[in-house]
Amino acid sequence: MNAVHPARLAPHLIETVPVVSVVVPLHDEALNIAPLATRILDILDGQAFELILVDDGSRDATRAEILGLARQDRRIRVLVHDRAAGQSAAVHSGARAARGRIVVTLDGDGQNPPVNIPALIAPLMAPRRDPALALVAGQRVGRRDTMGRRLASRFANGLRGWLLGDRTRDTGCGLKAFDRAAYLALPYFNHQHRFLPALFLRDGWQVAHVEVTHAPRLAGRSKYTNLGRALVGITDLAGVAWLIRRRKRETPREITPEAGA
Template identity: 85%
Template sequence: MNAVHPVRCARQIEEIVPVISVVVPLHDEAASIAPLTAQILEILAGQAFELILVDDGSEDETRAELLRLARHEPRIRVLGHDRAAGQSAAIHSGARAARGRIVATLDGDGQNPPVNLPALIAPLMDPRRDPALALVAGQRIGRRDTLGRRLASRFANGLRGWLLGDRTRDTGCGLKAFDRAAYLALPYFNHQHRFLPALFLRDGWKIAHVHVTHAPRLAGRSKYTNLGRALVGITDLAGVAWLIRRRKRVTPHEIAAGAGA
């Protein structure tokens, strides 16, 4: 697990306590973040929310751009890692800093259109919801990736689903919403974000799925390769399978003092 210490780069907001915290992990996305942020603020206008932008050790002007945006928008908070630690680390840092009961995530490259956020958040906001529901996972339709990436993703998702039984066909989608407390109780490790459905199910929670749209990158290029994902994915998959097998759930019952005496 990468050890990083997020640095808070923007002022805390005390006036409004948010119900929703939107967390966006970012690495070298200086050209994408302004239009993406504008879309998020527009889509969630009227909601009690905060927007947490996590700079994962960027080497371009991402951090400067984030600070510029935060100066003009009080709902934006900026966190920074002193070095790149990966998407899972950025999401984890953002969730730990979040003040909302519900955390929603999306990638910082613009491929996860913010217009999908209300559909992800709604099931967790519904007062009639099943109290065991803790994760709503987006599943992409009409993917705007190359054929090679789509085929690699289909194979990886099929293998993962067969081995873990996570009932999810597209865990690589960055659009997710979850109960913050339940998420922070999950075992944390590098690349954790790819296995959230399996981990929530492992802890006895229920999950739901929502179809979401997909878009081309706003700028730049992907930081992942099919080979790179495959090499780390094999180890991660074996590790998560082990975690699931070793999980033992019990229901504690309070025993009154003197009982059995």
């Protein structure tokens, strides 16, 4: 049997070390994940990337769907939580398992169009990028949500920005790209994903913003309600404000024995 030259293999069959890891947290998104994953693979085709699909304790056919997708494309990896732990836990699990230097996140309901991914990763992949830049946060324009959700989000973002000074008008946008090592050094807690700009700034990193598009949910219903988000948001906001106030930064200076003090 003749061996196949690596150059003749399909790009996704050649083992490469990914530069970008796309992490998608999923909870009961069986109807949405196939078209979303297909679009991500198409957008990033030809680049060194992997797609990590994290099933956060789904009760529908999400796990079967993503396992089927992974069998068809080796660029797809599957992680599972046996019990639902929340979006932040799913993102954190994906980032810990990621092999790429850059991690991209987006929601699994199809409301974060993958066409925005290249614009998110570009600042972090630029040859002359500022080494202090660690997060590029998407900022939704033309939101396709109900008026109630838009008003609630506007109020929450205004209050958060006033208390935390994170200079971000839309931290609820799931489209983000960040340096994996810097992210994993942040304090981790439930609902962490809503406060990433403030947490990166707290650790001395720079944050950039990119306007991104928004789309209607492909299928199913949102897992969040305005009241539920408000109740947990108050406690989380107070906790993050405390973390920022308690942060102490030291600038170490290395000296040699010969140099003395």
